[in-house]
Ligand code: URP
């Protein structure tokens with residue numbers, strides 16, 4: 486299949502220019518002025534449109550069992566929602582459900598089960614050090630998995646003691662694996678949660694009140710210190726607090742190999758949402774913070790302290806007793822109602838994989854905080870570089886996969902659950918007025934989204950084996 490995308494404005498992380506783009510098979514073959522369509526080629530008129538690399542969302546949780554239910558998007562529905570929002574690559578997290586890392590990886594491939602509709606990779610959660618776990622880390626390289634996540638919170642479930650995080654990072658450095666850090670203070674959270682429940686404080690705002698920002702701030706500095714002491718690069722996920730950005734900036738000033746990610750929910754909302762009647766919709770970990778935090782996160786994106794905008798997409802139904810229609814079939818999955826009367830039982834997580842690009846465009850580029858080039862860097866190029874996918878992903882260059890967005894910067898719409906395509910019954914941005922939206926989305930040269938039409942299919946997505954010793958930005 487040969488395709489000429491003609492007359493568009495190409496936007497990359499570094500520049501903006503008029504050019505035509507020729508796709509041959511699954512890859513970009515040529516970029517240049519006034520390219521002629523080879524005989525038999527399809528031609529797409531891209532005049533008035535921006536041509537950008539497909540989004541790369543390096544933080545999603547699909548079909549993840551937790552809180553006695555499961556995140557409501559699986560590796561088909563979540564991929565489809567990603568595609569509608571302009572994202573063509575996602576990276577999901579493997580739970581350490583088995584003592585053997587190989588068994589964990591195989592179990593996650595089985596969960597995907599041929600459903601993938603966009604390209605995808607895996608990170609490995611390391612939540613327990615068995616005697617053999619560190620020796621098994623090379624298995625991850627063999628499996629094309631080059632990043633691991635560790636937690637300083639979720640006591641008795643996911644948290645590793647600091648000494649174990651130190652040991653993991655030391656081993657990771659030697660292998661070229663990148664360590665991702667969930668930064669909160671698990672011990673303080675444990676005390677505050679017990680006290681809140683004891684006092685009968687069970688409503689959703691107590692979720693945020695029992696997970697203080699200072700715990701996140703000191704855990705980022707702790708992570709940076711461990712990075713310094715092991716020489717291992719560190720990537721802080723879902724940054725949410727102003728002080729976290731300050732700590733990252735401090736660590737960068739010391740010359741440390743630290744990087745960070747934030748998510749649209751932390752850029753767009755505050756913890757006041759948790760006090761509203763539907764507060765459970767906003768329960769995620771780490772929690773939403775205050776207005777000053779939101780401002781500092783935007784600043785961190787604009788000045789380069791934070792390199793990536795991902796989503797932490799981990800959706801649940803607000804009312805999982807009432808089915809929604811999904812591709813003509815009624816679907817209901819237990820969700821936030823499980824936490825009625827006890828905030829600790831509300832499944833933690835928010836929908837977002839399809840919202841990321843349109844929301845960041847309107848709020849970031851539309852308001853002048855970010856340039857279109859920064860938008861591409863934060864949503865596609867930087868994550869591809871940091872996670873060993875560049876230049877196959879996140880780039881408009883000959884030889885790259887033809888994951889391409891035709892973006893209509895003038896398209897106006899009132900956004901909400903109907904546009905987002907997540908398999909859940911609500912959307913965080915319901916009723917928001919957006920300007921700028923993906924019009925066509927190509928995955929390796931195949932048109933998978935054409936306006937409102939879904940042309941993708943299950944099984945079209947391929948597993949991405951990633952490179953170790955990837956870039957530190
Ligand atoms: O609330 C969230 N973010 N759930 C997903 C798990 C995590 O820590 O990223």
Ligand code: ZN
Pocket residue numbers: 667722723770771
């Ligand atoms: Zn996390």
Ligand code: ZN
Pocket residue numbers: 544546797799
């Ligand atoms: Zn997460």
